[in-house]
Amino acid sequence: MNTPVLTAHALTKRYGTHPALTEATLDIPAGRIVGLVGPNGAGKSTLLALAAGLIRPTSGHIEVLGRKPAADAEQLARVGFVAQDTPVYAGLSVADHLKLGEHLNPTWDKQFAADRIKQIGLDPAKQAGRLSGGQRAQLALTIAAAKRPELLIFDEPVAALDPLARRAFLQNLMEFVAEIDVSVILSSHLISDVERVCDHLIILAESRVQVAGEIDDLTAGHYRLVAPRGTLTDLPDGVDLIAADHTDRQTTLIVHNTNPTPLAISGAEPIGLEDMVLTYLHRAEGTTAPTLEETRA
Numbered sequence: 001m002n003t004p005v006l007t008a009h010a011l012t013k014r015y016g017t018h019p020a021l022t023e024a025t026l027d028i029p030a031g032r033i034v035g036l037v038g039p040n041g042a043g044k045s046t047l048l049a050l051a052a053g054l055i056r057p058t059s060g061h062i063e064v065l066g067r068k069p070a071a072d073a074e075q076l077a078r079v080g081f082v083a084q085d086t087p088v089y090a091g092l093s094v095a096d097h098l099k100l101g102e103h104l105n106p107t108w109d110k111q112f113a114a115d116r117i118k119q120i121g122l123d124p125a126k127q128a129g130r131l132s133g134g135q136r137a138q139l140a141l142t143i144a145a146a147k148r149p150e151l152l153i154f155d156e157p158v159a160a161l162d163p164l165a166r167r168a169f170l171q172n173l174m175e176f177v178a179e180i181d182v183s184v185i186l187s188s189h190l191i192s193d194v195e196r197v198c199d200h201l202i203i204l205a206e207s208r209v210q211v212a213g214e215i216d217d218l219t220a221g222h223y224r225l226v227a228p229r230g231t232l233t234d235l236p237d238g239v240d241l242i243a244a245d246h247t248d249r250q251t252t253l254i255v256h257n258t259n260p261t262p263l264a265i266s267g268a269e270p271i272g273l274e275d276m277v278l279t280y281l282h283r284a285e286g287t288t289a290p291t292l293e294e295t296r297a
């Protein structure tokens, strides 16, 4: 389990001249549940499709579990991919889906699939087209997991689900991740879901990785600094300015401390995950980066 689950270097995908992903550099350790967040059109599906080997990069490199994505049948079997709309065959029953999965996947774990269908209460005889959104998501999850892959990739698995179904799906996901020792990368618009289930985060916006890392490190490393205007004139080495806002009297900075030691500035308060994500998304929308000079103006 020491090979990183995903490494990317200057990974770029363009459609014509349109950038879908620009110069992404990532190093994601194995054994994590990775959340990929960002607004519509940020490049999340593009990154996931590159990782699954469904599309090829325009330039740059990507390796998944130490190899080129979808390099051969063996590599394909190591990765399970569930696309955005949790596709199932409407006319086939739940049991038919499992038979098909068994037929198509040499590493299929029949017992695991049967046990999970029972555990989540799906009727094997029911046609997939008659399942609810939550049940369809659970079926797609079961099929992807029964391949016993080393990496599971989900593109917005809970987007269409109501809050209860979403919670059940994510609870289930966490349970079997612990059970079958698999890494997961999932995209989501819901920061609270990501906070609940993920331990690693990638924030994408405007086709670029804004920040990536272990969630605990990111939340411990981002601070809000509030001080009388004109007094925050310098930041220590290794402390990056992410956002600046000021009123006539007061300056508020959001900073990222990349040093291993906690930030020793009085009045610095850690910010929560949601504020941190929103700060990066707002920053990506702006045309210029904030500067300390601006805060002193």
Ligand SMILES: Nc1ncnc2c1ncn2[C@@H]1O[C@H](COP(=O)(O)OP(=O)(O)OP(=O)(O)O)[C@@H](O)[C@H]1O
Residues within 6 Å of the ligand: 015, 018, 019, 020, 021, 038, 039, 040, 041, 042, 043, 044, 045, 046, 047
């Ligand atoms: N096949 C394609 N042809 C042309 N442009 C594309 C194609 N696929 C994606 N794009 C563009 O690339 C950009 C990134 O799209 P992508 O689907 O990766 O975003 P996303 O973050 O997954 O968005 P959403 O949250 O809406 O699913 C968008 O501007 C999109 O319009």
